[in-house]
Amino acid sequence: MIEAHQLTKRYGEKTAVDRLDFTVRPGAVTGFLGPNGAGKSTTMRLIVGLDAPTGGSVRVNGRHYAQHTAPLQEVGVLLEAKSVHPGRSAYHHLLAQAQTHGIPRRRVDEVIELTGLQSVAKKRVGGFSLGMGQRLGIAAALLGDPATVMLDEPVNGLDPEGVLWIRNLLTQLAADGRTVFVSSHLMSEMALVAEHLIVVGRGRLLADTTVDDLVREAGGDTVQVATADPARLREILAGPGVEISGHAGSEELQVTGLSARAIGLKAAEHGIALFELTARSVSLEEAFMDLTRDAVEYHGVTTGTDALGRAA
Numbered sequence: 001m002i003e004a005h006q007l008t009k010r011y012g013e014k015t016a017v018d019r020l021d022f023t024v025r026p027g028a029v030t031g032f033l034g035p036n037g038a039g040k041s042t043t044m045r046l047i048v049g050l051d052a053p054t055g056g057s058v059r060v061n062g063r064h065y066a067q068h069t070a071p072l073q074e075v076g077v078l079l080e081a082k083s084v085h086p087g088r089s090a091y092h093h094l095l096a097q098a099q100t101h102g103i104p105r106r107r108v109d110e111v112i113e114l115t116g117l118q119s120v121a122k123k124r125v126g127g128f129s130l131g132m133g134q135r136l137g138i139a140a141a142l143l144g145d146p147a148t149v150m151l152d153e154p155v156n157g158l159d160p161e162g163v164l165w166i167r168n169l170l171t172q173l174a175a176d177g178r179t180v181f182v183s184s185h186l187m188s189e190m191a192l193v194a195e196h197l198i199v200v201g202r203g204r205l206l207a208d209t210t211v212d213d214l215v216r217e218a219g220g221d222t223v224q225v226a227t228a229d230p231a232r233l234r235e236i237l238a239g240p241g242v243e244i245s246g247h248a249g250s251e252e253l254q255v256t257g258l259s260a261r262a263i264g265l266k267a268a269e270h271g272i273a274l275f276e277l278t279a280r281s282v283s284l285e286e287a288f289m290d291l292t293r294d295a296v297e298y299h300g301v302t303t304g305t306d307a308l309g310r311a312a
Helices: 039-045 090-100 104-114 130-141 160-175 186-193 211-216 229-239 261-267 282-293
Strands: 003-012 014-024 029-033 054-059 075-078 148-152 177-181 196-201 204-210 223-229 244-245 252-256 274-281
Touching: 003 186, 014 039, 014 054, 014 196, 014 204, 029 039, 029 160, 029 186, 029 223, 039 148, 039 177, 054 090, 075 130, 075 186, 090 104, 090 130, 090 204, 130 160, 160 177, 160 186, 160 252, 177 223, 186 196, 186 204, 186 282, 196 282, 204 282, 211 282, 223 261, 261 274
Parallel strands: 029 177, 029 196, 075 148, 148 177
Antiparallel strands: 003 014, 003 054, 196 204, 223 252, 223 274, 244 252
C-alpha cells in the first residue's frame, strides 16, 4: 500500500507536487495519470526517497521508504529503464542488485525468464534497444518479489507482443494481492488494465476514482436520437437519472441514463418515429482530456499553421 498525506514538493518558486492526498491499495491496478509537467514523476521519486518532500509525507507498506531494511522486497520500481551501466550484462546487473538483499541467483534466472530476456541476458546493456531496456527495468522491479510494484511508463518502447505481456503481467500482479501503481500516457492501455485512477494536474489532485466513475461523470454512455417530435419524446423519456439535452427547434436529442434499446422501445410504445438511434460511449481518453483541460501546461499549436509550425 502507498499512502500520501499532504505530500508537497517545491523547487524554488515552482510547486511540482501540491498537497497530494491519496492511497494506492493492494489487489487492483491503479493508474497514475496527468499531463506532462503534472508532477507524476516527482511524486514517484518522493515515494521511494529519491527526493525529499518539502511538506507532508508518503509511506509504502506502513513505513517511509528509507525505513525498510530490505526495500527491494517491499517495493519494486521502474522509473528510468536506462539507468544501468552500459558495459554490464543484464544478468550481472540483476545479480549485483540481488546480492545487496541476499536474493538467491535462481531469482535472477526467474525474472530473466519472466521478462523474456534469456537470449540477451549475457549481452551488454549498452547495446539494448529501448524495449529490451524496459524489460530489464521491469525485471529489476520484480527481483525482490515485492508486495508493491510501481512502474513509470512501462510499455514505452515495447512491441505489440510486449504490450500484451505487460498488460497481462500487471493484471496478474494485482490478482495476486499486490499493490500496482502505474503511470502512463496511453489511455487505451489504462482503460484495459486499470480499475482505479489517480489523476493530477499542475501538482494537484484532480480525481481519485474508478475508471467507470470517471467515464460516467464525463458523460458516460450517450444515445443520440433524432425524431420529428422531440418535445413529446422528452416527456416520455424523462425520469430519475435520465438527462436529455438538445437545441431548441432541432430534431436531435442527446440522452444519458437510458440505453438505445430502452429508448427505442419507449418510442415504439408511444408511436413516435425515430430517424436515428445511435449509442456513443465516452472513452477514458475523452474523460481524461475533459478533466485535465485547464491543467495542461504545455500546449502545441496547430490552428493556422502547417505541421512544422509555419503560418498556413
